[in-house]
Amino acid sequence: MPYERSNIQKLHAYVPGEQPGYRETLGGGDFGEGIVKLNTNENPYPPSDSVMEAIRGLSPEALRLYPPADAAEFRQVAGELHGLSAQHVIATNGGDELLRMLITVFCDPLTPKPRAAEPPPGGEKAPDTSRSVGGGIGMTDPSYTLYPVLANIQDTPVTVVQRTGEDFKLPADYADQLNAAGCQLGFIVNPHAPTGQLESLDTLRQLANEFAGILVIDEAYTDFAPHNALPLLQEGIENVVILRSLSKGYSLAGLRYGYGLASPAIIEALDKARDSYNTDILSQAAATAALRDQEYAKSTWDRTVAERTRLTTALLERGFTVPESHTNFILAQVPKPRAEQSEAPDQAKTIYETLKQQNILIRYFSKPGLTDKLRITVGTPEQNDKLLAILDSISP
Amino acid sequence: MPYERSNIQKLHAYVPGEQPGYRETLGGGDFGEGIVKLNTNENPYPPSDSVMEAIRGLSPEALRLYPPADAAEFRQVAGELHGLSAQHVIATNGGDELLRMLITVFCDPLTPKPRAAEPPPGGEKAPDTSRSVGGGIGMTDPSYTLYPVLANIQDTPVTVVQRTGEDFKLPADYADQLNAAGCQLGFIVNPHAPTGQLESLDTLRQLANEFAGILVIDEAYTDFAPHNALPLLQEGIENVVILRSLSKGYSLAGLRYGYGLASPAIIEALDKARDSYNTDILSQAAATAALRDQEYAKSTWDRTVAERTRLTTALLERGFTVPESHTNFILAQVPKPRAEQSEAPDQAKTIYETLKQQNILIRYFSKPGLTDKLRITVGTPEQNDKLLAILDSISP
Structure with missing residues (x-):
């Protein structure tokens, strides 16, 4: 077994x-x-020369010692860059680690079935409601296929809302559908993959207002778009998490570095589920240099x-x-x-x-x-x- | 709320x-x-020169592209080094990531309480057994204080077995106590932290035989010890996972690189809970170079x-x-x-x-x-x- x-x-x-x-x-x-x-x-272009310098300039001593556990310098630089503070930033081992942490922190697992389930002695078997708890994630289809994999690892439900028409438009009642399913997290990739379309800031603000859980705006591709969702955080909206990645915009897919932006309360909750030293000294140095060379x-x-x-x-x-x-x-x-x-x-x-x-x-x-x-x-x-x-x- | x-x-x-x-x-x-x-x-000594060369020699192109998702080359080198195969190895973002993955894969969470628990209409409130499922982890005290934190994140129970006497000996009935508690994972740090004592291979083999779950032998400090638990895997014991870290033995605490050694079936199960690209190209190159320079x-x-x-x-x-x-x-x-x-x-x-x-x-x-x-x-x-x-x- x-x-x-x-x-x-x-x-x-x-x-x-x-x-x-x-x-x-x-x-x-x-x-x-x-x-x-x-x-x-x-x-298609290589990373900044200053990234290579940061990597090659790192001393053996920096590798010998444990890295800054909270990536303080990177968070400071990212906070300033986005008109927020270091307390609005969590650094992660690729954007994928942020996704995993979000599901771990906000999504209840389904009730596991007892390993040796038996009917009560002499009686009828009770109705099987043992997997009824757990609000889970909501997502559109098509979207990033890692979301349901991570949800399955956490054993939390997945609510899939079909995009409509030949051009895969976001349904106007997306938030309502996620609320009806009791979703604890709702994902929207913006700009969207694989279609490349971009939702307006008003649409995102309305989604956040209507959705009862945490709205995750996956901005892995935002560097190639004319606007982003940062104003929502600057306005102080509490239930929005923005995902950023250095893989595309900063030519650093090999580095595995991403970060989350959210209210300090959300960042504090996420921080509890972070592996103790989740980003290493080389990637902290390289990512910080990359952000500095806008x-x-x-x-x-x-x-x-x-x-x-x-x-x-x-x-x-x-x-x-x-x-x-x-x-x-x-x-x-x-x-x-x-x-x-x-x-x-x-x-x-x-x-x-x-x-x-x-x-x-x-x-x-x-x-x-x-x-x-x-x-x-x-x-x-x-x-x-x-x-x-x-x-x-x-x-x- | x-x-x-x-x-x-x-x-x-x-x-x-x-x-x-x-x-x-x-x-x-x-x-x-x-x-x-x-x-x-x-x-206290710096990492090998060949590690620094591997880092400094990495091309911008290697950073621009996604890394090998499965760290194939590192796993090959680690497998050969330990008289096993690449299929016995999983590479992780520090030993801590392996610990988190072990708990995710093998430990059922407790049944969460329904968010709006109400007594059945007109009737008595049923006895509260809603948090009874979940076998959880077993560990000794004192031991690595991250284990219970990771278990709490997964919401799985923690069974703590006190070490005995002034010198903190491992109780002879450790496996029995973990079995009685239904533990799904049992941890032993060997050599032990913080005492530095070392269990014999016979003791470990007996523990693995007696314990009904997966025995995790945390060998973070093994490089300074006269023997290790590799023979158990070479003998084909199925329920043993060995944790290794490059933080201490290879002077690379800043790099966050660890790995797990286990039967291919266990590695395959762990691999399902691995973040898609969990180790980056710089750390793969550095870790591979470190292991090569024995x-x-x-x-x-x-x-x-x-x-x-x-x-x-x-x-x-x-x-x-x-x-x-x-x-x-x-x-x-x-x-x-x-x-x-x-x-x-x-x-x-x-x-x-x-x-x-x-x-x-x-x-x-x-x-x-x-x-x-x-x-x-x-x-x-x-x-x-x-x-x-x-x-x-x-x-x-």
Whole structure:
């Protein structure tokens, strides 16, 4: 008999996007010679020189000793950058750790079934209500597929609200639906993945007002968008947590550094579930240096936004349907006539596979509503040209 | 009303040992000029040069991209080093993350009380058995104080078995007591903190055989001991997990890197509760380099063991009682006559405070059975000499 809890036994682990040729990077060598990697939304430009200096300048003594447990300097810098204070910030081992901590702190697990459940002696078996407690998380579909995995680990319920229409709009009654299900946490990715669409500040404020639990605004892609949700925290709204990541905007996916922004009361509660030293000295130094060099980071965002516009236009010219994106990727629907041809129902998948054979990785989701679409990370001008050239060669 | 779960509201967070003057280290400068830090069991020698080379040689490209999610190269190296395979290894963000994952995967939470509990209509209130499920963790006292904090976060019970006598021996019926309480995980720190004593392989094998749950052997200090529990895994025992840390033996407390060793089935279960990319590229590269340079690491262990012997002898000569330690610290009981003087009942605390005033940090625990003892990390010869000189000056 396995030792692990029954919810863990049933669990299917999260599957990250494919990362080929990784052995090389550990040694510091070049990554996958010749591969154009447009599948996991990394920033196409390298991190700031000051990040590399911070890493290379760290002394052996700094590694020998325990790191600052609370990442005080990073939190100070992040608080100032966002017009808040260090008390509004929690530093985490990637944004994913923040998600896990949020669920741990705010979501009650379902009542586990007793290991040896027996009917009461001589009597009827009582109705089985043993898994009725637990409000759990609410999320939209499609959305980040890690959310339900983390909820299953905590053994807390998942309420999924379908986005509507071909363009996956957020339903106006999202908060009502989460309240009806008793959700303790509600997630919204803004700008949204995988569509790239952006909700207005008014919509977010209304959501927070209507929702009875904690609203988590996942801003992993916010650096490529024209506005963010910071004003909600500056206004003092109590039930909002903003997630930030250095993976995309700061070209540091390899570093695993993210942070949460929220009211000091929420940060204090989250802090109780933080592993004692959850971020190491190298990543604290690198992340702090990255945030301090806003000028460089912004230059990569500007270049990416410019390429996003160019790539969108180029794909529209080629018959793709491409909704406006506010992220560093686009979700492109393959040309309609082709998708309707009965002999080529998997046009999107075919393009994905053909590109892969030619060393260009993009993302294809075999999921209802997405099978005719491709998610393409915006690359450098050269990478995007290469993608377009191969698209032209396979769909003349 | 707070949003967090009731167990989190009640929680007192883990308090790590004091870490003064940390701001400097983030910038790569010197740590606390003139402070002799013998309070949190860091290795007194710097990490291997090859670790620094691995860190400084990492390319910007390696940071830009997501890291290997499963730390494949590190696991391969660790598996080979220990006469096991990569499938016996899970890499974690410090040993603490492994502890948290173990509790998440193997310990059922208590049944939460329904948020709006009401007596059944018109009837008697049913007996409150709503928090009866959950086997939880077992541990000895004294032991690592993070265990109960992590158990409280998971809302799983804690069974504490007192160690016996002045020298805190492990009770022979430890496994029986944990089985009687239905514990799902049982912890043993070996060599033990804070006493430094070491259980034999036979004792550990018997514990694993007798205990019905998963036995976690916390080997954070094993590098300074004459034997370890690896043979149990090599023999194929299924219910043993060994925790390893690079914080002490490899001089990398700042890096936050640990790992678990267990049967592939246990590793697979743990892997389901791992944050998707739980260790970053810098720490994977540094940790792999550290394990590869066994020769250097062993030289620091040998020097520390030699100093442990010298420091123990010197303290014995000064009237302290010092049990044999198999770690990089010693637990020294202050000279008996002084402890018995009615005017100086807090002799240990006084010594701790006097040393602190003179910039030497050691650890004092205000806890029954420990108030007459001091935990002193073994430092370099120079650091230990400084400690002894000040001890001589305050107790002539």
